[in-house]
Amino acid sequence: MATYSRLPGSVALITLQNPPVNALSAAVRQGIVDTVQRALKDPKVTSVVICGQNGKFCGGADIREFAGPMLGPPLVPMIHAIEAVDKPVAAAIEGVALGGGLELALGCHYRIAHSKALLGLPEVTLGLLPGAGGSQRLPRLIGLTAALDLITTGRHISAAEALKLGILDQVTDNNVVDQAVEFVRRVAGQPLDSRRLSTLPCPPDVDSLLDKAMVKVRQRSRGALAPVACVQALMAAASLPYTQGMEKERELLTTLFNSGQARALQYAFFSQRVVGKWSLPSGASWDNSAARPISKAAVIGLGTMGRGIVVALALTGISVVAVETQEKQLAEASQAVPAMLQREAGRRGLATPPGVISFSSNLQDVSEVELVIEAVFEDMSLKLQVFRHLTSVCRPGTLLCSNTSGLDIDQLAAVTQSPGLVVGMHFFAPAHVMKLLEVVYGPRSSPEAVATAMQLGKRMGKVSVAVGNCPGFVGNRMLKPYLEQANFLLEEGATPQQVDEALEEFGFPMGVFRMSDLSGLDVGWRIRKEAGLTGPGVESTRTRQGRRYSPLPDQVCEAGRLGQKTGRGWYQYDGPGGRVARSDPWVHIFLEAYRAEHDLVARSIAPEEILERCLYALINEGFNILQDAMAAGPEDIDAIYVFGYGWPRHHGGPMFHAGQVGLGRILERLQHHHHNHPDVPHLKPSTLLRRLVAVGSPPVQKWREFINKERVHSQL
Numbered sequence: 001m002a003t004y005s006r007l008p009g010s011v012a013l014i015t016l017q018n019p020p021v022n023a024l025s026a027a028v029r030q031g032i033v034d035t036v037q038r039a040l041k042d043p044k045v046t047s048v049v050i051c052g053q054n055g056k057f058c059g060g061a062d063i064r065e066f067a068g069p070m071l072g073p074p075l076v077p078m079i080h081a082i083e084a085v086d087k088p089v090a091a092a093i094e095g096v097a098l099g100g101g102l103e104l105a106l107g108c109h110y111r112i113a114h115s116k117a118l119l120g121l122p123e124v125t126l127g128l129l130p131g132a133g134g135s136q137r138l139p140r141l142i143g144l145t146a147a148l149d150l151i152t153t154g155r156h157i158s159a160a161e162a163l164k165l166g167i168l169d170q171v172t173d174n175n176v177v178d179q180a181v182e183f184v185r186r187v188a189g190q191p192l193d194s195r196r197l198s199t200l201p202c203p204p205d206v207d208s209l210l211d212k213a214m215v216k217v218r219q220r221s222r223g224a225l226a227p228v229a230c231v232q233a234l235m236a237a238a239s240l241p242y243t244q245g246m247e248k249e250r251e252l253l254t255t256l257f258n259s260g261q262a263r264a265l266q267y268a269f270f271s272q273r274v275v276g277k278w279s280l281p282s283g284a285s286w287d288n289s290a291a292r293p294i295s296k297a298a299v300i301g302l303g304t305m306g307r308g309i310v311v312a313l314a315l316t317g318i319s320v321v322a323v324e325t326q327e328k329q330l331a332e333a334s335q336a337v338p339a340m341l342q343r344e345a346g347r348r349g350l351a352t353p354p355g356v357i358s359f360s361s362n363l364q365d366v367s368e369v370e371l372v373i374e375a376v377f378e379d380m381s382l383k384l385q386v387f388r389h390l391t392s393v394c395r396p397g398t399l400l401c402s403n404t405s406g407l408d409i410d411q412l413a414a415v416t417q418s419p420g421l422v423v424g425m426h427f428f429a430p431a432h433v434m435k436l437l438e439v440v441y442g443p444r445s446s447p448e449a450v451a452t453a454m455q456l457g458k459r460m461g462k463v464s465v466a467v468g469n470c471p472g473f474v475g476n477r478m479l480k481p482y483l484e485q486a487n488f489l490l491e492e493g494a495t496p497q498q499v500d501e502a503l504e505e506f507g508f509p510m511g512v513f514r515m516s517d518l519s520g521l522d523v524g525w526r527i528r529k530e531a532g533l534t535g536p537g538v539e540s541t542r543t544r545q546g547r548r549y550s551p552l553p554d555q556v557c558e559a560g561r562l563g564q565k566t567g568r569g570w571y572q573y574d575g576p577g578g579r580v581a582r583s584d585p586w587v588h589i590f591l592e593a594y595r596a597e598h599d600l601v602a603r604s605i606a607p608e609e610i611l612e613r614c615l616y617a618l619i620n621e622g623f624n625i626l627q628d629a630m631a632a633g634p635e636d637i638d639a640i641y642v643f644g645y646g647w648p649r650h651h652g653g654p655m656f657h658a659g660q661v662g663l664g665r666i667l668e669r670l671q672h673h674h675h676n677h678p679d680v681p682h683l684k685p686s687t688l689l690r691r692l693v694a695v696g697s698p699p700v701q702k703w704r705e706f707i708n709k710e711r712v713h714s715q716l
């Protein structure tokens with residue numbers, strides 16, 4: 001709703017009230033319509049200020065309403081009515097003015113903001129465009145170049161930047177409502193024509209800026225519809241009168257609204273928030289578990305991951321002891337880490353935190369910290385050695401965390417004096433940049449340890465997801481069947497390029513083979529050797545440990561091709577460390593020889609089969625993970641894939657995508673592929689998937705409840 005009060009000096013104050021962010025729900029819109037009418041009719045009122053309750057102007061349209069029929073007064077005429085008022089109307093912006101919130105402010109005649117306020121048109125991130133007149137008013141106010149940037153990126157800008165761009169009339173460090181009231185009193189009676197943005201001319205697109213932007217956006221957006229529609233709306237603004245521009249805006253918005261992409265992106269918005277409210281099968285959650293405050297931490301191992309973790313911690317102001325026992329590595333890290341810290345602080349617009357990192361080669365130096373993150377080489381015996389040492393060096397009560405990407409947390413906990421204080425903190429490379437953090441709880445991890453790791457992740461700006469302790473946890477466990485299918489497809493006749501192109505066309509920033517080359521092919525090779533799947537003494541067959549196995553990636557490594565770092569992998573590069581992947585005749589000859597050796601006849605494989613085999617195998621493992629209670633719900637899996645594995649956000653995440661494709665269809669295709677490949681257990685449809693289909697394929701938002709019920713009745 002919105003409240004109305006008349007302040008001394010003839011100013012009407014309209015306050016939006018819809019906690020927590022004063023989103024423009026039907027009730028708020030009705031409140032605005034009614035209160036504006038009241039201000040208009042009240043002869044004693046000469047000017048109006050619109051503000052938001054509890055220090056937040058407005059977080060935009062109410063995203064939750066998008067799922068149902070639109071009720072209440074529509075936004076566009078409501079904003080037009082405000083713009084048409086013949087008394088000056090000012091928006092007093094505190095906290096946020098985002099999306100429809102900023103569009104509302106653009107309909108006001110003046111905009112005054114607090115210096116700490118954030119403004120933006122993030123609709124594009126929700127699969128929409130600023131469809132409440134924002135795409136037509138903003139370019140009229142700040143020009144095409146700046147509007148294009150804000151509308152196509154959806155980025156939030158500071159009040160200082162907004163003032164510089166001309167969006168704001170005034171920025172204050174004081175009470176913004178008081179300032180706005182003073183401002184409108186001053187301007188009362190002045191002509192308003194030039195303040196009505198819809199009546200101003202839009203600058204024409206003289207340099208074909210928008211055509212060029214369209215080419216770029218189409219290249220960059222990888223199938224995402226909203227960025228393209230945003231540019232189209234700006235083209236309309238630049239070439240059509242305002243009324244026709246608004247018609248185009250509405251037409252584009254309707255198309256986007258009805259697209260699966262908008263639903264996927266809005267789901268992604270809420271799933272990010274759902275995973276923040278973690279809960280474990282034991283019932284532990286924020287509600288009953290307190291996080292410990294952390295001010296001193298240590299990182300053990302200063303390879304790529306360790307260095308990134310040090311930077312991520314230091315950026316929060318935590319003082320970090322960075323330990324590396326190899327002298328050469330320590331010397332390199334003590335040069336590299338401060339530079340990384342400075343770069344990352346600069347990128348985030350922060351001052352470099354002074355002197356928070358100390359380097360050491362002595363594990364003894366971690367004795368005073370409250371939390372340790374081990375980031376040594378991915379080798380269980382080495383990690384066990386470190387944990388034994390830590391438990392004897394650290395003071396009682398220190399949290400011991402491992403950055404392992406899939407090893408058993410419980411085994412590490414077992415060698416410590418306080419297994420309850422051991423959790424996994426699985427960062428993704430580069431650790432100071434990537435948003436995802438898997439917080440891995442073992443059977444003995446205490447709620448306090450999980451809460452502390454989750455809280456620390458939040459402080460570092462991560463999307464932290466609590467996951468159970470199983471090989472590969474959630475992300476890497478699902479990656480295994482995906483990689484496996486990609487290798488099988490090569491055996492059957494596909495090339496690395498064909499597989500990668502199909503996945504990139506779907507929206508992944510990189511296909512599986514380009515990604516593997518980037519990460520280094522030796523990582524998986526070592527894991528397979530440790531699992532006894534390859535290496536000396538292992539027979540070179542295509543069936544190992546009772547299931548189909550492709551030795552292709554092992555053989556590529558044996559040829560000394562470890563990916564970008566050696567200049568050769570599934571592709572060739574300009575040299576070691578080269579970034580541009582080019583098709584390599586060696587790979588094609590190698591694949592032909594391999595197929596000939598194993599009597600495999602290459603067939604032509606359609607992109608649809610590539611997608612089904614790779615993605616449905618991955619999704620099937622997601623269902624197994626939910627069934628095993630290793631992830632609390634589909635949102636957790638989807639957030640992991642969107643924030644850590646490059647799953648295109650406009651497809652929501654693998655589990656959301658399964659729902660969009662149709663669970664029945666996924667089940668039928670898995671059955672089909674499993675029938676053709678009975679020696680591939682990952683293609684065998686999961687029991688949970690079968691159960692969901694049997695009960696009529698409920699929407700993804702209902703799965704959590706269904707799984708919990710099934711578990712109670714022992715159906716899973």
Ligand SMILES: CCCCCCC/C=C/C(=O)SCCNC(=O)CCNC(=O)[C@H](O)C(C)(C)COP(=O)(O)OP(=O)(O)OC[C@H]1O[C@@H](n2cnc3c(N)ncnc32)[C@H](O)[C@@H]1OP(=O)(O)O
Pocket residue numbers: 020021023059060061062063064070074075096098099100101122123126128129130131132270273274
């Ligand atoms: C009627 C027809 C309409 C057509 C109009 C089309 C044009 C306009 C479109 C829009 O305006 S789309 C919305 C644009 N706005 C946004 O994208 C902002 C989204 N929100 C945020 O970025 C953040 O929430 C925030 C405002 C920066 C605040 O961040 P903070 O970290 O402080 O809190 P959160 O945990 O993110 O959110 C708290 C709580 O509020 C819910 N919420 C936030 N924004 C909205 C919203 N716009 N609509 C509905 N609900 C919102 C959020 O989900 C959290 O609730 P819980 O999930 O915890 O229950």
